[in-house]
Amino acid sequence: MKIKELIEFEKEIADLFEAGKIPYPIHLSGGNEEQLIKIFKKIKSRDYVFSTHRSHYHYLLKGGSPKKLKKMIMGGKSICINDPKLNFFSSAIVAGCPTIAVGVAWALKRKKSKRHVFCLVGDGVEDEGHFYEAVRYVDGHNLPCTFIIEDNNRSVETPKKVRYGKTEIKWPKCVKRYHYKCNFPHVGTGNFVDFSGIKTGYKWM
16 A cells, blocks of 8 residues: 555544544554555565554555455454454554464474564553563574564653663564654543653644
């Protein structure tokens, strides 16, 4: 999909939510179209993708049908999009997928498969022990798994400096990171000011 198509899809979902047509939790993507398109060009159709509560763009770029995705969202599955036919899985649980991704990668290695596992997570997942253990296992056993941190410097609207100070863990090569400014913050009403005094303005939700 092209950048315009991705943006138009999320805009439609946002409009439906604002109109009260979606009475369920949703998490929208936005601001990271270019980065994700570049990433997914390296992901083959046979590869596995594990995602988060914010998975609309991931699903579409993995080859998912916009019509099918919209139906899932309208049915209350925005934060848990799964499609086994596409080897695409997501979880609304923070750090819910990294350990599962490791298990799939381990099985692929045992089968001597050429498939690869990609696990996309937010920077908030870096705060979770499950992620650390998953990364350590993949790196230690040289498993066919890559973790991609989508770093928008927000976890429940709290920037990293507030969460854990100045120090950042230097992850091994199985972990990649890209930075972006998210168009749709997690929660709130009107204009929100977080603990660091950084203002993020949005009017929907």
